[in-house]
Amino acid sequence: MTTSTRPAKPLAVAANPMPSSSPAFGTPVHPIHPRRAPPALQPASKPTVLPILLPPATLRPLAFRTFTKKHNLTLTSSALQALATFVGKHCGAAWREEGLAEKVLEEVAKSWKKCRGQVIVDGENETLRGILKTLDGSMLGGRIVQGSSLSRHSSFTFGSEAHAMPSRPGLESTTSFGMSRLEVRDDEEEDEHLRDPRDWLQVVGAFEQPRMVYNVIQKHFDKSAAKPSLFPDPSHKTELFRQRYHLVHQRILRNETFQAPTFSTTRSATLLRAGSIAAAQANTITPVANLLGRSGSTHLLLGMLTVSPIGTLSLSDLTGTIALDIQHARPIPETGAHFAPGMIVLVEGSYEEDSGASSGLGGTGGIGGTIGGKFIGFSVGHPPCERRTATLGGTEEADKSTLQGPAFGWTDFLGVGSQRATGSRMNKIASKLLDPETAHTVVIASDLHLDVPSTLTALRTLLRTQTPDPTATHPVYPLAMVFMGNFTSKASLAGVPGAGSIEYKEHFDALASVLADFQQLIAHTTLVFIPGDNDAWPSAFLSGAATPLPRKAVPPLFTNRVRRVVAEANREVWGAGKAKGKEGEVIWTSNPSRLTWFGVKGEMAIIRDGLAGRLQRTSIRFSKPEPDVDDDMPFAPSAQQNEDSHDVMDLDVPSAPAHASHNQQDELDLDTKTARALTRTILSQSHLSPFPLSARPLHWDFAHTLNLYPLPTSLVLADSEAPPFVVKYCGCTVMNPASLDESGGRGRRVGKARWVEYDIRTGVGVVRSEG
Template sequence: MATSRRPEKPSAVPANLIPSSSPAFGTPVHPINPRRVTAIRAPPALKPPVKSTVLPILLPPATLRPLAFRTFTKKHNLTLTSSALQALATFVGKHCGSGWREEGLAEKVLEEVAKSWKKCSGQVIVEGESETLKGILKTLEGSMLGGRIVQGSNLSRQSSFNFGAETGGLPTRPALDSNTSFGMSSLEVEDHDDEEEQLKDPREWLKVIGAFEQPRMIYNFTQKHFDKSTSTPSLFPNPAHKTELFRQRYHIVHQRILRNETFQAPTFSTTRSATLIRAGSIAAAQANTITPIANLLGRTGSTHLILGMLTVSPTGFLSLSDLTGTIALDIQHARPIPETGAYFAPGMIVLVEGSYEEDAGAGTSTLGGTGGIGGTIGGKLLGFSVGHPPCERRTATLGGAEETDKNAVNAPAFGWTDFLGVGSQRATGARMNKIASKLLDPETAHNVVIASDLHLDVPSTLTALRTLLRTHTPDPSATHPVYPLAIMLMGNFSSKASLAGVPGAGSIEYKEHFDALASVLAEFQQLIAHTTLIFVPGDNDAWPSAFLAGAATPLPRKPVPPLFTNRIRRVVAEANREVWGAGKAKGKEGEVVWTSNPSRLSWFGVKGEMAIIRDDLAGRLQRTSIRFNKPDEDVDDDMPFAPSAQGNDESQDVMDLDLDLPAQPTQKQQQELDRDVQTARALTRTILSQSHLSPFPMSAQPLHWDFAHTLNLYPLPTSLVLADSEAPPFVVKYCGCTVMNPGSIAESGGRVRREGRARWIEYDIRSGIGEVRSEG
């Protein structure tokens, strides 16, 4: 009987194989026993080539600094810290050896590190302790051969969107909530072309950013860039945060001024400058120089240009403060620049040109300030002229647009900074412009409809709202109906302070007002199923009105509670079911967003940004503004920091104004319109020059300290909505920013009375043009 022979276990292959005649297949040196069953193994990879030996050297960071500065700063607009320079010098000395300079090895390594840093991180500062830099160097180390980067290695095949631990050790692309320039995940879309093709509706690229969702960016004045705050904001912060609020405002305005052409120092030598001046080649001998207040001591009788905040001293006199001290300000002979085109009030950061006068006494100021106490220096500043800081266009701050700012002598300073959490201009701007050009039809209006003062307890308001909705409901028989991208309805939603004990304004009545609004919206199901409804509260809305009785609410303030708005949400959901039900073509459903005051609306990432605030700014400015004496006629009006003389850019001072004008105004109506034009231009110039939505002291407008950054207007938004019931309705374009005030939706409360008509503003996000419309 034949017996089967059990197969023996395969013999173990020695660890140190002797090379055979066929190394590609890894054949062993000893023959295979035919009677044995061997396990089939996958052939190993080719044996890597022997690396050439590089003799490491000790490379001092100071020796590498010129080459690193030329590569990182001049070519890639990056800044190296001392720790990062030390890490790069150590890496280059170890892996490039003595040929780092003669053979150009270090330059290629630094170039690859700079490119990888810009792909992996949105920060401008390269720090040696950063995990990103460590990951880049670790991956680069495995891709070098003989001091050179091997072509075709893992590093060269990777992109900025797939760096990870599994692909070579580099960190993955940071998420949106980190300090990065990327973050397309916030728009609910990955960085793939196939998924972009699925987003055919421009509304998919609209995003409402509430004040309590906006990232907090802190300006680092030592390193000249913005950092994302790592601390958690609170409604009960440390008292030191109040001081930091004003310091941040000052730093932002100060760095903005120093990059203006008027304040740029000449690049040629003093001798050459004096020669040109004598020859009459240039008009100005020196650039404007800002003097700190502390430096005025001992310089009596000299003229200086001061950047400071207007404040009122405890003795009741006007003062000027900066980060170094405070000085009493005498504006008896001062002139405002411009005289009738801007407001000047305590809490604003202004430029003052004047002469310093030191007290003859023992430090007691003639204006009531005591020298040396509380940072106040003795003497006073005799002001000659007072003006707002020059405004900076959005393209000068971020860049990316076709038009360039004539005042910006340097490249955009913060192109890699993500201010809103939707991506930076340098990282996503080109891609967003490409997507916008595909989705925004040049022949179709892509409007955002804006209406304010929606007093739901006033019957005429609901009538005006029906007119607005009816106007924007297209004909059902139209082949390609056009709906507005968004309809923004702003408070106050009650003409009286709700929940404050006022008769007829209790919680039950307040909810019934929103139920009435839901009934009106239910009449236009096609419209609300194709658009986005955005609601912004006012001072009379819950909950702050319950304990402030309609007074100035601390900004920012939260949305109207869902307790009062549930029925509106149900109406929108029902409209979506009726319009986008089963068996029908699917599209972008209608939605309703209850946001904070203020808030932001962005479209296509960083391409467009609209700042929104509901506040009576014009009335507060008129109540708190400073009154100047009438100037003499023979005084020269040419001031270097006046808005009309900034960089000789005449277009910057020209405002395109759109007001709701009657067909044939009477003489009285024409006088009111002239005042309205002046008010609109002054309000626009003041807010944009201050780069802040609330340039007032805390006593005039309370702020939540840890959320005050949401009121910054830096960089300048594409458009700004100032829902001010005390200002006329207008559309003004200044420094590339479209400023709009829709006024009251019911024209019966407007300056020019037209009973039974509705008024709103339509803003086209493609062209950046706004228009005041009136129907009825």
């Protein structure tokens, strides 16, 4: 008799004809058996690490850099052996590639200093054994698990009992709460290697910036988990403009001008200033699709200016498109902003339907298409700008234009922490490290044409000006020096004679020779280089035309000489036996990019682009109003905002007074008007490139890096076609250094340098010129 092995009989489930006790909440009819629990309810598997035998000599360079150079500690051979055994056991073969050993050694060194151990770390000491024993229970997958006693604020706590609460599923990481990657703790300022403000400077490239997607349903930002690509799906092009519209729309709805009437005293005063309740009702945004069947009525639309296939101007939102007639419309303000296709604007006017739209089918289309008829505009204005404090909050004076608190205080937009999570701690550290008697400046220069001899002369003038007197007791060096392209006056690698790859590399070798003469300066500051349209590699196939943004940094193939010069200066200045300090470094980053200091406390957005010329070429021309036209328009949020004392622009234009009032608008020169219009347009649009993709190409999956929401602390619009200026508007300092060589390579003023200095403590920028 043969016996066959049968599969195990499935568990019998008793028949139960009764339905679920709560169908609305999805309660199952039968209980879930533990063996058949779905994967989401099963315990997560712990990552395992294969131990390795790590020789102490292999770990010695990393241990020396962490213990000796950072913390001024000396390791004995027994201590090095103990650390090598611990790292090999818990970190495995990935101890070097993933940086696991460096984090472990950093934690051990700080724990040793916290226990007030001696300068010499001995392996036979009970303190080191206790630290390793405690750390042994906190290791998981080669990393220190969050929530351990050694981690720095890795848990999101609200009270004293928060550590005893289990973590919620799906929230094991605190990045959604905006916890900083700077790993700040209460005694962080006591660490010797964090006493220099340059330690808190961080450059965030466009390809490193996290992508935040606005959730229309839940009214907050979600971090996109999809990996961006240079060859995305065509649907991402549509999503690009949808996100831009959502950002502007939610910003407008939180503005007090567009709030529903209430019985509060503040709102009543606003209605009294407006003249009537009808003025407040006029600031209700109407979707384009809702215009059908409402001919002759007045509405306020929010949409993007577009050009239809037949060449007429149209206005589009998420519901549809309508032809726009602005023959008698007035821009608000009349001479202080640009209006061009691709911008999201507010248009007030009257809808006039044609005979084909009387049936409600929209003439040439229905909802989601082109609406029949046309919209006759009375006034066109930019969306009101929102201050950074209204978006994130902070210790600065709250924005008086809104009755609400910060909208997204817990959101981490750049991956450096959120205002509500780390803002107060960063402010304390900044107040201790930023001396009120010392200038903590960031030097910004643009159009560093290395193939023009006069530009190199101007660069020497700039470097000589920034080098302090060597006999000074406390020399002050700039925190960072930002140099922007184009690094050649003509497109490189594009077949132009004298602009090949060999010549392009020789230009940077010439730059290295100039920097080598200022070793003290480059050893005490951070050099940041941002490319332009004429730089490699995009110029090789676009010949200096508008390259898609964002664009990557200059390839290391051409910049190795500059890196070696900075490294040599660090060895000469910070060599053995000399005072310790923050070494100089050179960073080649993307265009655009961000420079942050002290986490979310300060942010500088930087872009090299010809914005002024593109705005002048694509802007819409409005007809001049009649002299007897009444100036009191029913809709003028931008005009009301300009009259507000909080939003008056502070100017620093070399050819104009330092502070020009709003009443002197007609008396200002052309350079000042250009600076005002460029600043108001870009900040109101909250985007660095508010143009159609045909005018300025963008990488669809990286277009979020050009958003100016929340508003940065400062903005650098490097444009050689615009005059140099420094303008402060809505709390944001907007700067344009123009060309470094003020002479343009010719004339009597050869070698005269021009740049902008920005103080991160006071938020004040100044245009400098030396020759």
